[in-house]
Each structure stands twice: as structure tokens, then as C-alpha cells.
Amino acid sequence: xxxxxxxxxxxxxxxxxxxxxxxxxxxxxxxxxxxxxxxxxxxxxxxxxxxxxxxxxxxxxxxxxxxxxxxxxxxxxxxxxxxxxxxxxxxxxxxxxxxxxxxx
Numbered sequence: 001x002x003x004x005x006x007x008x009x010x011x012x013x014x015x016x017x018x019x020x021x022x023x024x025x026x027x028x029x030x031x032x033x034x035x036x037x038x039x040x041x042x043x044x045x046x047x048x049x050x051x052x053x054x055x056x057x058x059x060x061x062x063x064x065x066x067x068x069x070x071x072x073x074x075x076x077x078x079x080x081x082x083x084x085x086x087x088x089x090x091x092x093x094x095x096x097x098x099x100x101x102x103x104x
Contacts, residue, residue: 018070018102019056026066031059046089053085065095072102 023035034043043058057068067090090097
């Protein structure tokens with residue numbers, strides 16, 4: 001079972017707004033965007049050695065792919081295993097991994 005950091009409501013709202021802003025910006029730059037928020041297709045789950053995680057955003061434009069994970073100050077140090085899986089998947093598949101922190 002995947003255990004992710006539980007965020008307070010105010011932090012989850014900040015997180016969701018940050019994901020929405022980033023997804024919208026990437027779409028305006030011509031990326032195909034999958035985002036884990038309403039209004040976008042869900043990003044696929046990425047697996048490394050049997051450990052599977054879903055990032056907040058997958059963005060693809062031509063051969064360039066970005067994997068983006070947003071955190072709040074409360075969750076940034078707690079989800080290190082998720083970051084490891086996403087970073088490793090990106091490295092193995094020629095993608096970029098970005099971890100961003102939402103300021104609450």
C-alpha cells in the first residue's frame with residue numbers, strides 16, 4: 001500500500017492550484033498534459049522495480065517529457081520514496097523530473 005503524506009485542507013488547496021497553474025502553462029506552451037486534477041486526463045502510473053507511483057503532471061512535447069511532482073512544506077520531506085521512484089523512472093526513460101514546492 002502506498003502511504004503518502006496527508007495534507008491539511010489549506011495545503012491541499014495550494015497544491016491543487018499550483019498543479020492547475022503549471023498544467024495550464026505547459027498546455028499553453030504546446031505540451032500534451034496529463035494532470036492529477038479535474039479537467040485533465042489522469043497521468044499514468046509509473047513503476048520502478050514493482051514500486052508504482054502517479055505524478056501530479058506528465059507533460060510531453062515532441063520527444064521531451066517532463067514528470068512534475070508538487071509538494072507542500074508539510075509533505076516535502078515525507079514523500080521521499082515517491083520522489084525516488086519518479087526520478088528513477090524519468091532517468092531510465094529519458095524524461096526530466098521536477099519536484100516543486102507550493103508555498104502555503
